[in-house]
Amino acid sequence: MAIDQQRVGDRTPVHDPAEIAKIVSGANLETEQMVLNVGPQHPATHGVFRLLATIDGEVLVDAQPIIGYMHRGYEKLVEARDYRQITNLVSRMDWLSGINNELPLHLCLEKLMEIEVPERAQYMRVVMLEMNRILNHLMFFASFGAELGAITPTFFAFREREDIQLALEMATGGRMHFGFFRPGGIREDVPRGFFAQALKGVRQVMARLDQYEDLLVGNEIFKQRTIDVGVLDKEIAYNYGVSGPIARGSGIDFDVRKDEPYLVYDRFDFEVQSAPNGDCFDRFWVLVREVVESAKIVEQAIEAMPSGPIMGKVPRVIQAPAGEVYVRTENPLGELGFYLISDGDRRPYRLKIRTPSYNNVSVLPHVLKGQMVADMIAILGSFFFVLGDIDR
Amino acid sequence: MIPEITLTAWQILLVKIGVILAIVPTMTLVAGYAEHKVMAHLQHRLGPMYPGGFHGWAVLLADGLKFLYKEDIIPERADRRVFSLATFAIFVPAVMVYLVIPVDRSLIVEDLDVGIFYLLAISSVSTIGILMAGWSSANKYALIGALRAGAQLIAYELPIVLSAAVVVMLSGSLSLVDIVEAQNWPFLIWPPGIGLIAFLVFTMASVAELTRPPFDMPVAESEIITGAFTEYSGMRFIFSFFFPEVANLVAFAAIGATLFLGGYQPIVPLGVLEVIPGFVWFTLKTAFMVFLFLWIRPTFPRLREDQLQKFAWKVLIPVTLALILVAGAWVLYAPEALR
Numbered sequence: 001m002a003i004d005q006q007r008v009g010d011r012t013p014v015h016d017p018a019e020i021a022k023i024v025s026g027a028n029l030e031t032e033q034m035v036l037n038v039g040p041q042h043p044a045t046h047g048v049f050r051l052l053a054t055i056d057g058e059v060l061v062d063a064q065p066i067i068g069y070m071h072r073g074y075e076k077l078v079e080a081r082d083y084r085q086i087t088n089l090v091s092r093m094d095w096l097s098g099i100n101n102e103l104p105l106h107l108c109l110e111k112l113m114e115i116e117v118p119e120r121a122q123y124m125r126v127v128m129l130e131m132n133r134i135l136n137h138l139m140f141f142a143s144f145g146a147e148l149g150a151i152t153p154t155f156f157a158f159r160e161r162e163d164i165q166l167a168l169e170m171a172t173g174g175r176m177h178f179g180f181f182r183p184g185g186i187r188e189d190v191p192r193g194f195f196a197q198a199l200k201g202v203r204q205v206m207a208r209l210d211q212y213e214d215l216l217v218g219n220e221i222f223k224q225r226t227i228d229v230g231v232l233d234k235e236i237a238y239n240y241g242v243s244g245p246i247a248r249g250s251g252i253d254f255d256v257r258k259d260e261p262y263l264v265y266d267r268f269d270f271e272v273q274s275a276p277n278g279d280c281f282d283r284f285w286v287l288v289r290e291v292v293e294s295a296k297i298v299e300q301a302i303e304a305m306p307s308g309p310i311m312g313k314v315p316r317v318i319q320a321p322a323g324e325v326y327v328r329t330e331n332p333l334g335e336l337g338f339y340l341i342s343d344g345d346r347r348p349y350r351l352k353i354r355t356p357s358y359n360n361v362s363v364l365p366h367v368l369k370g371q372m373v374a375d376m377i378a379i380l381g382s383f384f385f386v387l388g389d390i391d392r
Numbered sequence: 393m394i395p396e397i398t399l400t401a402w403q404i405l406l407v408k409i410g411v412i413l414a415i416v417p418t419m420t421l422v423a424g425y426a427e428h429k430v431m432a433h434l435q436h437r438l439g440p441m442y443p444g445g446f447h448g449w450a451v452l453l454a455d456g457l458k459f460l461y462k463e464d465i466i467p468e469r470a471d472r473r474v475f476s477l478a479t480f481a482i483f484v485p486a487v488m489v490y491l492v493i494p495v496d497r498s499l500i501v502e503d504l505d506v507g508i509f510y511l512l513a514i515s516s517v518s519t520i521g522i523l524m525a526g527w528s529s530a531n532k533y534a535l536i537g538a539l540r541a542g543a544q545l546i547a548y549e550l551p552i553v554l555s556a557a558v559v560v561m562l563s564g565s566l567s568l569v570d571i572v573e574a575q576n577w578p579f580l581i582w583p584p585g586i587g588l589i590a591f592l593v594f595t596m597a598s599v600a601e602l603t604r605p606p607f608d609m610p611v612a613e614s615e616i617i618t619g620a621f622t623e624y625s626g627m628r629f630i631f632s633f634f635f636p637e638v639a640n641l642v643a644f645a646a647i648g649a650t651l652f653l654g655g656y657q658p659i660v661p662l663g664v665l666e667v668i669p670g671f672v673w674f675t676l677k678t679a680f681m682v683f684l685f686l687w688i689r690p691t692f693p694r695l696r697e698d699q700l701q702k703f704a705w706k707v708l709i710p711v712t713l714a715l716i717l718v719a720g721a722w723v724l725y726a727p728e729a730l731r
Contacts, residue, residue, distance in 0.1 A: 036532050044614045058697050147614040149605050149694025155435040221693045374696040377615045
């Protein structure tokens with residue numbers, strides 16, 4: 001489905017702040033600017049994100065995102081814990097995609113310790129990562145609808161999430177924080193019925209996604225609210241290191257899974273979805289299409305699932321040799337990078353974490369300037385960020 | 393033998409007020425319950441289907457109790473008197489609308505000569521209450537919400553009044569009873585199309601008047617919390633937000649049923665249908681309108697403030713003005729047989 005076919009009908013011209021200013025000044029109306037604190041507690045910020053907004057009536061004159069309300073100091077915490085414990089810590093950074101956060105740490109260790117991960121474990125990892133990605137994307141599908149005032153997608157998305165959640169719960173016992181990866185493989189083999197449940201969930205999502213898309217993407221009001229709203233320039237996106245669905249919505253056709261494959265991603269047939277316009281509509285469209293791609297990967301991985309061990313040859317004590325390594329993976333929200341420096345201890349000497357949401361929200365002042373209050377909410381919703389991922 | 397009861401005018405008035413005060417909360421509760429259930433079915437919600445066991449019959453009870461237990465907070469910097477008066481300014485008009493709605497041929501509290509005028513006037517009084525609430529809360533979100541509500545109600549009052557004017561022109565009376573009596577045959581489509589379009593405009597504008605999605609910017613939760621009512625809590629929140637909203641919902645449904653769907657008249661003038669009492673017809677038609685309003689809510693995303701204003705001033709109002717012209721021509725030139 002080409003993006004242009006999606007945009008049936010007129011593209012409504014977005015209001016122009018300069019034009020409004022002209023009308024206001026022409027009518028000799030004096031207006032006063034008002035500082036509005038959006039957050040830290042606000043329904044649209046998904047947590048404790050604060051936006052210091054200067055508004056003139058309904059128009060945003062200036063917006064300054066303020067972060068740090070949820071800083072938990074993970075980069076320091078991990079220095080006092082050994083590698084087994086870190087697994088469960090890092091999964092709490094971006095709480096919507098716990099298992100995706102665990103991955104780069106283990107890739108780092110496996111690289112440093114030169115552990116060979118068996119095929120089955122790699123495929124299993126891919127299945128879980130992609131299922132987790134679907135969960136994450138469905139969550140943002142739901143919340144973006146809710147931010148635009150459409151409450152129904154929320155409930156539909158959560159119903160679809162349930163079957164996939166169930167599959168992950170069968171295997172790992174967790175619903176948010178899975179703690180399932182281990183250096184060299186995965187914790188244990190999956191129980192009987194896992195693949196059937198996973199396929200059921202994934203196929204259900206694929207079957208119903210078109211319907212849900214119609215509910216939002218096909219809706220005239222939705223189009224008016226999102227098309228040409230909050231345009232993020234490709235240039236700015238590059239300069240700020242924006243990644244993930246947001247960058248791809250701005251025409252940056254980059255996906256670590258494709259361009260720098262890790263695990264066994266190079267063996268699967270999937271496409272990197274991107275859209276050229278960089279508005280809220282495109283970001284959302286990319287997000288929805290990525291659900292389909294992830295579902296395709298899950299299906300392929302389960303079909304090609306090899307048998308064999310799930311753990312490589314791992315020493316009794318996980319102790320990375322001295323050295324440093326940088327690994328980046330494609331988190332659902334963008335590029336997640338772990339820079340691990342080890343001095344040969346059981347604990348990392350330093351672990352620098354590059355989280356996608358942090359870079360993604362740093363472009364907000366550029367995008368928000370001159371928008372309307374209602375658009376501000378739409379833009380915040382379309383930047384798909386998780387607070388824990390920004391502040392760590 | 394039934395003893396003959398004679399009542400003075402004052403006693404009759406008191407009885408009528410008593411009836412209204414009994415009917416309005418009942419209607420509101422039923423509509424509130426319907427809202428929970430309709431939304432639950434449309435959206436696969438599990439919550440409203442749970443409390444109390446069978447079909448979640450106790451959901452309204454649970455909801456009400458929740459608010460009953462909450463603390464009533466008035467912000468320190470709020471204008472206390474205006475803050476608490478606002479509740480009444482919103483609540484009372486919501487109840488007073490019911491005074492002139494003819495439930496059956498003789499079941500009406502007061503058949504005013506200018507019933508429809510009173511109806512439209514009283515239903516917009518609550519805007520003052522919303523502005524009071526927003527202004528006195530000492531909260532910026534409340535202020536934005538109140539101003540949005542003010543602008544929106546002004547914009548959408550016009551299409552409602554104009555579409556009602558079409559009905560008045562066609563029926564030739566301002567009294568609601570006369571309007572209903574004039575609709576004994578095809579209730580909605582008097583002259584081809586005019587009534588239908590007026591009905592559609594009325595329905596859309598009513599949704600905006602009620603500040604329900606897709607026109608719910610004054611209370612848009614994801615943008616400005618609950619607009620003018622951000623600082624209200626506990627029962628005060630119920631009586632200034634939930635209760636008037638649902639009461640107004642039923643009121644507008646009843647107005648719609650009266651003006652366009654033929655009120656207490658059977659849907660087609662067949663002898664068989666005359667057996668069914670008028671208030672049943674009225675209730676059925678009102679219920680249909682209520683369902684229509686409930687159905688719209690989970691279907692659409694929210695419009696933006698400027699899009700909302702554009703829709704009112706550039707679409708709805710011109711359409712209704714043109715309708716009035718057509719209706720005038722119809723009244724003047726249509727042959728007697730067609731009317």
